[in-house]
Amino acid sequence: DIVLTQTPLSLSVTPGQPASISCKSSQSLLHTDGKTYLFWYLQKAGQSPQLLIYEGTNRFFGVPDRFSGSGSGTDFTLKISRVEAEDVGVYYCMQSIQLPPWTFGQGTKVEIK
Amino acid sequence: QVQLVQSGAEVKKPGASVRVSCKASGYTFSGYYINWVRQAPGQGPEWMGWIDPNSGGTNYAQKFQGRVTMTRDTSISTAYMELSRLRSDDMAVYYCVCGTGYWGQGTLVTVSS
Numbered sequence: 585d586i587v588l589t590q591t592p593l594s595l596s597v598t599p600g601q602p603a604s605i606s607c608k609s610s611q612s613l614l615h616t617d618g619k620t621y622l623f624w625y626l627q628k629a630g631q632s633p634q635l636l637i638y639e640g641t642n643r644f645f646g647v648p649d650r651f652s653g654s655g656s657g658t659d660f661t662l663k664i665s666r667v668e669a670e671d672v673g674v675y676y677c678m679q680s681i682q683l684p685p686w687t688f689g690q691g692t693k694v695e696i697k
Numbered sequence: 698q699v700q701l702v703q704s705g706a707e708v709k710k711p712g713a714s715v716r717v718s719c720k721a722s723g724y725t726f727s728g729y730y731i732n733w734v735r736q737a738p739g740q741g742p743e744w745m746g747w748i749d750p751n752s753g754g755t756n757y758a759q760k761f762q763g764r765v766t767m768t769r770d771t772s773i774s775t776a777y778m779e780l781s782r783l784r785s786d787d788m789a790v791y792y793c794v795c796g797t798g799y800w801g802q803g804t805l806v807t808v809s810s
Binding site for chain 2 (some may be wrong): 676
């Protein structure tokens with residue numbers, strides 16, 4: 585199975601400041617179809633995960649533009665340009681290039697200072 | 698808009714089976730795979746498998762082979778996940794996911810004698 589390693593595992597951020605989360609894959613997530621099968625989710629307390637970024641760099645419907653995804657191959661980054669109070673929760677990267685199974689990173693807990 | 702509405706919380710005894718339903722609306726049910734993901738308390742998400750609502754074809758994570766069955770009823774746009782021979786470590790919130798972007802609200806399955 586593909587292993588996704590997230591760093592850091594926790595992050596405390598002052599509102600208005602940027603934040604960055606890394607996700608490294610044990611194998612390339614670039615498919616022969618040209619797409620990169622790396623996704624970013626935010627799970628707020630007591631809620632289902634919500635998709636933020638798909639195919640490495642594309643914001644999902646309704647996701648604020650302060651969220652951005654970058655990277656290729658095996659190294660990926662989620663950036664929040666200016667953290668807001670509503671951004672607290674656990675962020676997960678996920679890969680779906682290799683089925684079965686999907687695999688998820690360990691999660692990064694983001695809190696507000 | 699796309700909506701996935703799951704059945705309510707379940708309490709089961711060890712060794713029993715549980716069936717969770719997932720009713721889809723707002724899109725063509727047969728057009729997108731339904732994935733099932735579970736999340737144990739305090740843990741990250743874990744992919745269980747998918748069903749193709751069009752053909753009924755399935756693909757299960759090796760971990761669940763022999764214990765999980767995914768089915769669908771296209772006449773009512775509903776997918777089902779049945780897990781048998783429940784153990785205490787099957788206690789989790791179970792989610793259905795349309796593609797990668799749309800998640801149900803989750804169904805808590807408690808396994809307790």
